[in-house]
Amino acid sequence: MPSINAHAKVNIFLKITGHQNGYHTLISRFMKIDDLYDTLSFEPSECETFTIEGCEGVSTESNTIYKAYQTLLEATQNPDLESYFTQHKVVVRKRIPSQAGLGGGSSDAAAFMRLANEVCKLNIKKKELARLGSTIGADVPFFIYNYTSANVNGFGEIVEKFDEAPLKLELYTPQLGCDTALVYKTFKENLIEEIVPCSFMGWENYGSRDLIELIADPIMLNDLYPAALLAYPELKNISPDGWCFSGSGSTFFRVKS
Ligand SMILES: C[C@](O)(CO)[C@H](O)COP(=O)(O)OP(=O)(O)OC[C@H]1O[C@@H](n2ccc(N)nc2=O)[C@H](O)[C@@H]1O
Protein backbone atom coordinates (compact mmCIF):
# COMPACT_ATOMS: atom_id res chain seq x y z
CA MET A 1 0.00 0.00 0.00
CA PRO A 2 1.51 3.40 -0.95
CA SER A 3 2.40 5.43 2.12
CA ILE A 4 4.60 8.37 3.07
CA ASN A 5 5.73 10.12 6.26
CA ALA A 6 4.95 13.84 6.56
CA HIS A 7 7.58 15.23 8.95
CA ALA A 8 7.29 18.24 11.26
CA LYS A 9 9.68 21.21 11.08
CA VAL A 10 11.01 23.83 13.45
CA ASN A 11 12.26 27.30 12.60
CA ILE A 12 15.77 27.64 14.04
CA PHE A 13 15.51 31.38 13.35
CA LEU A 14 12.81 33.45 11.65
CA LYS A 15 13.30 37.12 10.75
CA ILE A 16 10.64 39.16 8.96
CA THR A 17 11.98 41.40 6.21
CA GLY A 18 8.81 43.18 5.04
CA HIS A 19 5.16 42.94 4.03
CA GLN A 20 3.67 42.66 0.53
CA ASN A 21 0.17 41.86 -0.75
CA GLY A 22 -1.12 40.71 2.65
CA TYR A 23 1.83 38.37 3.32
CA HIS A 24 5.09 38.89 5.21
CA THR A 25 8.44 38.23 3.57
CA LEU A 26 10.95 36.43 5.73
CA ILE A 27 14.27 34.69 6.02
CA SER A 28 14.21 31.54 8.09
CA ARG A 29 16.19 28.35 8.73
CA PHE A 30 13.85 25.36 8.61
CA MET A 31 14.88 22.03 10.10
CA LYS A 32 13.04 18.76 9.52
CA ILE A 33 12.20 16.77 12.66
CA ASP A 34 13.10 13.14 11.95
CA ASP A 35 11.13 11.52 14.75
CA LEU A 36 7.85 13.46 14.55
CA TYR A 37 5.64 12.79 11.53
CA ASP A 38 2.12 12.08 10.31
CA THR A 39 1.73 9.07 8.01
CA LEU A 40 -0.45 9.21 4.90
CA SER A 41 -1.55 5.98 3.15
CA PHE A 42 -3.63 5.45 0.03
CA GLU A 43 -5.86 2.49 0.97
CA PRO A 44 -8.08 0.62 -1.52
CA SER A 45 -11.71 1.66 -0.99
CA GLU A 46 -14.72 2.49 -3.21
CA CYS A 47 -15.22 6.25 -2.68
CA GLU A 48 -18.02 8.39 -4.14
CA THR A 49 -16.06 11.52 -3.32
CA PHE A 50 -12.46 12.28 -2.28
CA THR A 51 -12.20 10.71 1.19
CA ILE A 52 -9.82 11.51 4.07
CA GLU A 53 -9.81 9.46 7.26
CA GLY A 54 -7.98 10.39 10.46
CA CYS A 55 -8.19 14.19 10.54
CA GLU A 56 -11.03 14.50 13.04
CA GLY A 57 -12.32 18.04 13.52
CA VAL A 58 -11.11 19.22 10.09
CA SER A 59 -13.70 19.26 7.27
CA THR A 60 -12.62 17.75 3.94
CA GLU A 61 -12.99 21.12 2.14
CA SER A 62 -10.68 22.89 4.59
CA ASN A 63 -8.16 20.04 4.79
CA THR A 64 -4.80 20.90 3.22
CA ILE A 65 -4.73 17.37 1.74
CA TYR A 66 -7.96 18.06 -0.16
CA LYS A 67 -6.58 21.46 -1.29
CA ALA A 68 -3.47 19.66 -2.54
CA TYR A 69 -5.64 17.17 -4.47
CA GLN A 70 -7.69 19.98 -6.03
CA THR A 71 -4.53 21.88 -6.96
CA LEU A 72 -3.02 18.81 -8.67
CA LEU A 73 -6.29 18.11 -10.50
CA GLU A 74 -6.57 21.67 -11.80
CA ALA A 75 -2.92 21.74 -12.85
CA THR A 76 -2.85 18.38 -14.64
CA GLN A 77 -6.49 17.75 -15.65
CA ASN A 78 -5.37 14.12 -15.40
CA PRO A 79 -8.35 11.69 -15.35
CA ASP A 80 -6.16 8.94 -13.80
CA LEU A 81 -5.73 11.09 -10.68
CA GLU A 82 -9.49 11.50 -10.27
CA SER A 83 -10.24 7.83 -10.89
CA TYR A 84 -7.45 6.69 -8.51
CA PHE A 85 -9.18 8.52 -5.66
CA THR A 86 -12.53 6.92 -6.45
CA GLN A 87 -10.76 3.59 -5.75
CA HIS A 88 -8.64 4.74 -2.79
CA LYS A 89 -9.13 6.76 0.39
CA VAL A 90 -6.42 8.79 2.13
CA VAL A 91 -5.81 7.51 5.64
CA VAL A 92 -3.89 9.86 7.93
CA ARG A 93 -2.19 8.83 11.15
CA LYS A 94 -1.92 12.24 12.85
CA ARG A 95 0.91 12.72 15.33
CA ILE A 96 1.96 16.35 14.73
CA PRO A 97 -0.03 18.65 17.01
CA SER A 98 -2.10 21.38 15.31
CA GLN A 99 -1.58 25.13 15.70
CA ALA A 100 1.82 24.29 17.09
CA GLY A 101 4.25 25.98 14.67
CA LEU A 102 5.39 22.57 13.44
CA GLY A 103 3.85 22.84 9.96
CA GLY A 104 1.61 19.76 10.26
CA GLY A 105 -1.06 20.81 7.76
CA SER A 106 1.52 22.02 5.23
CA SER A 107 3.58 18.86 5.61
CA ASP A 108 0.49 16.68 5.00
CA ALA A 109 -0.28 18.65 1.81
CA ALA A 110 3.30 18.29 0.53
CA ALA A 111 3.45 14.58 1.36
CA PHE A 112 0.15 14.02 -0.46
CA MET A 113 1.47 15.84 -3.55
CA ARG A 114 4.73 13.87 -3.57
CA LEU A 115 3.02 10.49 -3.18
CA ALA A 116 0.17 11.22 -5.65
CA ASN A 117 2.74 12.50 -8.18
CA GLU A 118 4.55 9.17 -7.94
CA VAL A 119 1.61 6.76 -7.69
CA CYS A 120 -0.49 8.43 -10.41
CA LYS A 121 2.60 9.05 -12.60
CA LEU A 122 1.90 12.75 -12.99
CA ASN A 123 5.59 13.44 -13.77
CA ILE A 124 5.54 16.89 -12.17
CA LYS A 125 9.07 18.17 -11.47
CA LYS A 126 9.96 19.15 -7.86
CA LYS A 127 10.24 22.86 -8.69
CA GLU A 128 6.76 22.92 -10.23
CA LEU A 129 5.34 20.83 -7.37
CA ALA A 130 6.79 23.38 -4.92
CA ARG A 131 5.26 26.24 -6.91
CA LEU A 132 1.86 24.56 -6.86
CA GLY A 133 2.30 23.81 -3.14
CA SER A 134 3.00 27.45 -2.31
CA THR A 135 -0.60 28.27 -3.26
CA ILE A 136 -1.81 25.97 -0.46
CA GLY A 137 0.43 27.19 2.38
CA ALA A 138 3.64 29.15 2.89
CA ASP A 139 5.44 26.14 4.42
CA VAL A 140 4.49 23.62 1.71
CA PRO A 141 7.50 24.23 -0.64
CA PHE A 142 9.99 23.34 2.15
CA PHE A 143 8.21 20.03 2.68
CA ILE A 144 8.12 19.30 -1.06
CA TYR A 145 11.92 19.52 -1.21
CA ASN A 146 12.12 17.44 1.99
CA TYR A 147 15.58 18.76 2.94
CA THR A 148 16.97 18.12 6.43
CA SER A 149 17.82 21.81 6.72
CA ALA A 150 17.18 24.78 4.44
CA ASN A 151 17.19 28.56 4.28
CA VAL A 152 13.74 29.75 3.27
CA ASN A 153 13.04 33.20 1.75
CA GLY A 154 10.25 35.20 0.15
CA PHE A 155 6.86 34.19 1.58
CA GLY A 156 8.22 30.65 1.97
CA GLU A 157 8.51 29.76 -1.72
CA ILE A 158 12.30 30.15 -2.08
CA VAL A 159 13.96 27.10 -0.54
CA GLU A 160 17.75 26.64 -0.51
CA LYS A 161 19.26 23.46 0.90
CA PHE A 162 21.63 24.08 3.83
CA ASP A 163 24.26 21.40 4.37
CA GLU A 164 24.36 20.33 8.00
CA ALA A 165 23.62 17.29 10.13
CA PRO A 166 20.18 17.24 11.79
CA LEU A 167 20.20 18.44 15.41
CA LYS A 168 18.71 16.30 18.15
CA LEU A 169 15.96 18.52 19.47
CA GLU A 170 13.70 18.33 22.48
CA LEU A 171 10.22 19.71 21.77
CA TYR A 172 7.63 21.07 24.17
CA THR A 173 4.17 21.90 22.83
CA PRO A 174 1.90 23.54 25.43
CA GLN A 175 -1.86 22.92 25.40
CA LEU A 176 -2.38 26.40 23.97
CA GLY A 177 -2.74 26.56 20.15
CA CYS A 178 -1.51 29.64 18.23
CA ASP A 179 -3.37 30.91 15.17
CA THR A 180 -0.73 31.73 12.50
CA ALA A 181 -2.79 34.51 10.86
CA LEU A 182 -3.39 36.21 14.24
CA VAL A 183 0.30 36.07 15.19
CA TYR A 184 1.35 37.63 11.85
CA LYS A 185 -1.37 40.28 12.21
CA THR A 186 -0.13 41.11 15.72
CA PHE A 187 3.41 41.44 14.35
CA LYS A 188 2.23 43.81 11.62
CA GLU A 189 0.23 45.99 14.00
CA ASN A 190 2.88 46.23 16.74
CA LEU A 191 6.35 45.24 15.63
CA ILE A 192 6.83 45.79 11.91
CA GLU A 193 8.42 49.22 12.46
CA GLU A 194 11.14 47.58 14.55
CA ILE A 195 12.71 45.53 11.73
CA VAL A 196 16.48 46.14 11.60
CA PRO A 197 17.81 44.16 8.59
CA CYS A 198 21.50 44.60 9.49
CA SER A 199 20.89 42.95 12.89
CA PHE A 200 20.47 39.52 11.25
CA MET A 201 22.73 39.90 8.23
CA GLY A 202 24.61 36.69 7.44
CA TRP A 203 22.64 34.48 9.88
CA GLU A 204 21.77 32.12 7.03
CA ASN A 205 25.47 31.17 6.71
CA TYR A 206 25.80 29.81 10.26
CA GLY A 207 25.18 26.20 11.26
CA SER A 208 22.00 25.93 13.33
CA ARG A 209 23.74 24.84 16.54
CA ASP A 210 26.31 27.66 16.29
CA LEU A 211 23.66 30.28 15.59
CA ILE A 212 21.51 29.27 18.57
CA GLU A 213 24.62 29.45 20.81
CA LEU A 214 25.79 32.74 19.31
CA ILE A 215 22.48 34.63 19.52
CA ALA A 216 21.43 32.92 22.77
CA ASP A 217 18.15 34.86 22.89
CA PRO A 218 14.92 33.14 21.76
CA ILE A 219 13.17 36.51 21.27
CA MET A 220 15.94 37.71 18.92
CA LEU A 221 15.94 34.42 17.01
CA ASN A 222 12.25 34.46 16.08
CA ASP A 223 10.32 37.68 15.30
CA LEU A 224 7.03 35.83 15.71
CA TYR A 225 7.83 34.95 19.34
CA PRO A 226 7.27 38.49 20.73
CA ALA A 227 4.19 38.73 18.46
CA ALA A 228 2.81 35.46 19.88
CA LEU A 229 3.47 36.73 23.43
CA LEU A 230 1.39 39.83 22.65
CA ALA A 231 -1.40 37.83 21.00
CA TYR A 232 -1.42 35.16 23.73
CA PRO A 233 -0.23 36.78 27.03
CA GLU A 234 -0.76 33.45 28.84
CA LEU A 235 2.19 32.03 26.81
CA LYS A 236 4.56 33.95 29.08
CA ASN A 237 3.64 31.79 32.07
CA ILE A 238 4.30 28.55 30.21
CA SER A 239 7.43 29.49 28.23
CA PRO A 240 10.41 27.51 29.51
CA ASP A 241 13.45 29.68 30.16
CA GLY A 242 15.99 29.76 27.32
CA TRP A 243 14.02 27.51 24.93
CA CYS A 244 13.58 28.59 21.29
CA PHE A 245 10.15 29.16 19.75
CA SER A 246 9.11 27.60 16.43
CA GLY A 247 7.27 29.56 13.72
CA SER A 248 4.09 31.20 14.98
CA GLY A 249 4.02 28.80 17.97
CA SER A 250 3.20 27.35 20.29
CA THR A 251 6.04 24.77 20.27
CA PHE A 252 9.30 25.44 22.16
CA PHE A 253 12.51 23.52 21.44
CA ARG A 254 16.09 23.19 22.61
CA VAL A 255 19.14 21.28 21.46
CA LYS A 256 19.46 17.99 23.37
CA SER A 257 23.21 17.49 23.29
C1 LIG B 1 4.95 30.72 10.57
C2 LIG B 1 5.41 29.80 9.47
O1 LIG B 1 4.98 28.48 9.74
C3 LIG B 1 6.94 29.81 9.45
O2 LIG B 1 7.45 28.67 8.91
C4 LIG B 1 4.87 30.22 8.11
O3 LIG B 1 5.33 31.49 7.74
C5 LIG B 1 3.36 30.13 8.05
O4 LIG B 1 3.07 29.15 7.15
P1 LIG B 1 1.61 28.50 6.98
O5 LIG B 1 1.10 27.98 8.28
O6 LIG B 1 1.74 27.54 5.82
O7 LIG B 1 0.77 29.76 6.66
P2 LIG B 1 -0.40 30.01 5.62
O8 LIG B 1 -1.49 29.01 5.85
O9 LIG B 1 0.18 30.16 4.26
O10 LIG B 1 -0.88 31.45 6.12
C6 LIG B 1 -1.74 31.69 7.19
C7 LIG B 1 -1.86 33.19 7.36
O11 LIG B 1 -0.64 33.72 7.96
C8 LIG B 1 -0.28 34.96 7.37
N1 LIG B 1 1.06 34.83 6.73
C9 LIG B 1 1.55 33.62 6.40
C10 LIG B 1 2.81 33.48 5.82
C11 LIG B 1 3.54 34.66 5.55
N2 LIG B 1 4.76 34.60 4.97
N3 LIG B 1 3.03 35.88 5.88
C12 LIG B 1 1.80 35.99 6.46
O12 LIG B 1 1.35 37.08 6.77
C13 LIG B 1 -1.36 35.32 6.37
O13 LIG B 1 -2.32 36.12 7.02
C14 LIG B 1 -1.97 33.95 6.05
O14 LIG B 1 -3.34 34.06 5.67
Ligand SMILES: Nc1ncnc2c1ncn2[C@@H]1O[C@H](COP(=O)(O)OP(=O)(O)OP(=O)(O)O)[C@@H](O)[C@H]1O
Ligand atom coordinates in the same frame (compact mmCIF):
# COMPACT_ATOMS: atom_id res chain seq x y z
N1 LIG C 1 -4.16 18.07 7.22
C1 LIG C 1 -4.35 18.89 8.26
N2 LIG C 1 -3.82 18.60 9.45
C2 LIG C 1 -3.99 19.44 10.51
N3 LIG C 1 -4.70 20.57 10.46
C3 LIG C 1 -5.26 20.93 9.31
C4 LIG C 1 -5.10 20.10 8.16
N4 LIG C 1 -5.73 20.71 7.15
C5 LIG C 1 -6.25 21.85 7.64
N5 LIG C 1 -5.98 22.00 8.93
C6 LIG C 1 -6.39 23.18 9.75
O1 LIG C 1 -5.25 24.03 9.86
C7 LIG C 1 -5.08 24.51 11.21
C8 LIG C 1 -3.58 24.68 11.49
O2 LIG C 1 -3.01 23.41 11.56
P1 LIG C 1 -1.49 23.03 11.35
O3 LIG C 1 -1.36 21.60 11.79
O4 LIG C 1 -1.02 23.34 10.00
O5 LIG C 1 -0.75 23.85 12.44
P2 LIG C 1 0.18 25.07 12.54
O6 LIG C 1 0.92 24.74 13.76
O7 LIG C 1 -0.66 26.31 12.50
O8 LIG C 1 1.20 25.12 11.39
P3 LIG C 1 2.31 26.23 11.26
O9 LIG C 1 3.57 25.57 11.62
O10 LIG C 1 2.26 26.55 9.81
O11 LIG C 1 2.00 27.36 12.17
C9 LIG C 1 -5.78 23.48 12.08
O12 LIG C 1 -6.32 24.05 13.22
C10 LIG C 1 -6.84 22.86 11.17
O13 LIG C 1 -8.09 23.49 11.34
